[in-house]
Amino acid sequence: MKEISNGRRWLAERPYIIAAAITVMLILWMASGIMQAQEIPEKNAKQQVPVPKVKVETILAETVSDVVELYGRTEPDRITTLKAEIPGKIAQVLAKRGSSVKKGQIIAKIAIKDLHSQLKRSQALLEQRKMEYEGAKKLNADGYQGKVQLTSALADLEAVKAEIKRLEIDIANTVIRAPFDGILNTRYVEEGDYVAPGDNIAMMADLQPLVVRAHVTEKQISALRVGQQAEIRLLNTESTQGTIRYIASVADDATNTFKIEVAIENSDNKLKAGISSEVQIALAQVDAIKISPALLALDEAGNIGVKTVQENKVQFNAIDLVKSESDGIWL
Numbered sequence: 001m002k003e004i005s006n007g008r009r010w011l012a013e014r015p016y017i018i019a020a021a022i023t024v025m026l027i028l029w030m031a032s033g034i035m036q037a038q039e040i041p042e043k044n045a046k047q048q049v050p051v052p053k054v055k056v057e058t059i060l061a062e063t064v065s066d067v068v069e070l071y072g073r074t075e076p077d078r079i080t081t082l083k084a085e086i087p088g089k090i091a092q093v094l095a096k097r098g099s100s101v102k103k104g105q106i107i108a109k110i111a112i113k114d115l116h117s118q119l120k121r122s123q124a125l126l127e128q129r130k131m132e133y134e135g136a137k138k139l140n141a142d143g144y145q146g147k148v149q150l151t152s153a154l155a156d157l158e159a160v161k162a163e164i165k166r167l168e169i170d171i172a173n174t175v176i177r178a179p180f181d182g183i184l185n186t187r188y189v190e191e192g193d194y195v196a197p198g199d200n201i202a203m204m205a206d207l208q209p210l211v212v213r214a215h216v217t218e219k220q221i222s223a224l225r226v227g228q229q230a231e232i233r234l235l236n237t238e239s240t241q242g243t244i245r246y247i248a249s250v251a252d253d254a255t256n257t258f259k260i261e262v263a264i265e266n267s268d269n270k271l272k273a274g275i276s277s278e279v280q281i282a283l284a285q286v287d288a289i290k291i292s293p294a295l296l297a298l299d300e301a302g303n304i305g306v307k308t309v310q311e312n313k314v315q316f317n318a319i320d321l322v323k324s325e326s327d328g329i330w331l
Helices: 002-013 015-045 115-142 147-173
Strands: 062-075 078-083 088-093 106-110 175-177 182-187 200-206 210-216 229-234 239-247 258-264 276-288 304-310 313-318 323-325 328-330
Touching: 062 258, 062 323, 106 182, 106 200, 115 147, 210 276, 229 258
Parallel strands: none
Antiparallel strands: 062 210, 062 276, 078 200, 088 106, 106 175, 182 200, 210 258, 229 239, 229 276, 239 258, 304 313, 323 328
8 A cells, every 4th residue: 555655646746757648548549540530431432332223114106196386376367447538527437346247337427518519510510511522523523623622622521520420439438338247346436526538437357267377487388288277276265176278488587487377267256366376287197105294304415305225224315296285295
């Protein structure tokens, strides 16, 4: 016990020995951690990287119709703005806005004023000019008058005839008639309005047939022909059928596309003009597969396609889109 006590006293008198011992122990502990850290990468380097797995599904092709999908809007078959041809006050308005009108139906009337009186005066003057011309012709035949007098009498006669024709046209133009069957879409005048020549009276639209105008690319144009059937899907309405009635022979300079017109039967004027439309024109039968659009991918060049597995390797394949549907696309 005395020796232990002497040892403790000896260490207490020499604290630097305890500090040195603790320092040596810390150095040995830290060195053991560094060695362990150096061994971990070598151990991990020997492990193999796991191979990713992919899900593969076999899809069989089906025979479907290749289609051309276009977007356009419905338009009237023809549209015209009726204008006043003579000045005057609107005496009557006989057609309502939005109503269906027949060809020749009266839209409005312009006051005739004194046109009938002018016509009667000119008709009476015509009889006088006829008599003067006949007298001049007889005197010329007898040698009592020259050709100058005869020509002057004929000119007076023709002038009266022209005046009568003008008055008859003016009287006819006081009645504004529908040039074709259609819808009186807009009326610009009311009873009592004053119009001058060229002023708008009404705007008419012919909706039978209704026409969808669209544009096709130079690649698609060779597959289309006049008389070809098309399926039309109008916004918020059911699908309907149409027929290609016109294909432009010259492309638009700005877009390099060709305009086509698809006519839709609309005898009851139920369908309206100005509605966005999707046109699908069926072409030849082709073999295609249907997939979800989520499976589409892009390669480094930006080409769209799908990924397939061949000999246990994933490969990118470019595609040709046949048509799209609400639940998938056909390739």
